[in-house]
Amino acid sequence: MSTKRVAALALALGGALTMSGCGTQADIAATVNGTVISESAARTAAEQIRQNYPEEAAQFGTGDAVGILINAPFVLDALAASGRPVSEESARAQLKLVDDPSPETITLVRYENAVGQLQEGGQELIDGILEKLRSAKITVNPRYGTFDAQQVQIVPAAPNWIASGANAAG
Numbered sequence: 228m229s230t231k232r233v234a235a236l237a238l239a240l241g242g243a244l245t246m247s248g249c250g251t252q253a254d255i256a257a258t259v260n261g262t263v264i265s266e267s268a269a270r271t272a273a274e275q276i277r278q279n280y281p282e283e284a285a286q287f288g289t290g291d292a293v294g295i296l297i298n299a300p301f302v303l304d305a306l307a308a309s310g311r312p313v314s315e316e317s318a319r320a321q322l323k324l325v326d327d328p329s330p331e332t333i334t335l336v337r338y339e340n341a342v343g344q345l346q347e348g349g350q351e352l353i354d355g356i357l358e359k360l361r362s363a364k365i366t367v368n369p370r371y372g373t374f375d376a377q378q379v380q381i382v383p384a385a386p387n388w389i390a391s392g393a394n395a396a397g
Contacts, residue, residue: 252298255368256268256269256289256371257371257374258366259297259324265290268296268333269296271329271332272329273288275325275329276332276335276336278325279325281343295338296331296334299322302342303334306344306348309352310351313337314337317334317340318331318333362376
């Protein structure tokens with residue numbers, strides 16, 4: 228094999244490996260304490276929620292799913308620890324229009340069911356959840372914004388080409 232062919236093959240292989248690495252990174256919507264929420268799983272969950280609740284969730288998007296999937300483990304774990312678990316079976320039963328709901332879709336429905344129970348748990352339960360969320364290591368794909376630990380939510384990032392009021396030329 229000629230030196231030019233070897234070099235070309237090496238470049239092509241290197242490019243393929245680089246692209247496959249980017250593909251893996253591109254599927255990360257968020258990480259929560261090292262646990263990955265994949266872009267594809269959040270997208271599928273959002274699609275299945277819209278399918279099951281076409282009128283109520285017509286505008287429910289992948290970013291909405293990512294936000295809930297970040298919060299859900301904290302809320303569901305706290306409710307379970309307080310003796311108010313939210314079952315997967317009840318969530319599955321609500322997904323009548325989805326043949327094979329993804330685990331993330333089930334989590335979204337469980338979270339929705341759990342939110343109503345938070346008030347019953349009292350302010351101490353809610354404060355405990357907020358404290359855990361604030362101390363968690365949460366990173367979000369920039370396409371959705373950034374996780375603001377004080378607000379305990381994803382806030383949209385302003386594109387760098389938009390000047391803030393203080394920095395805008397007048």
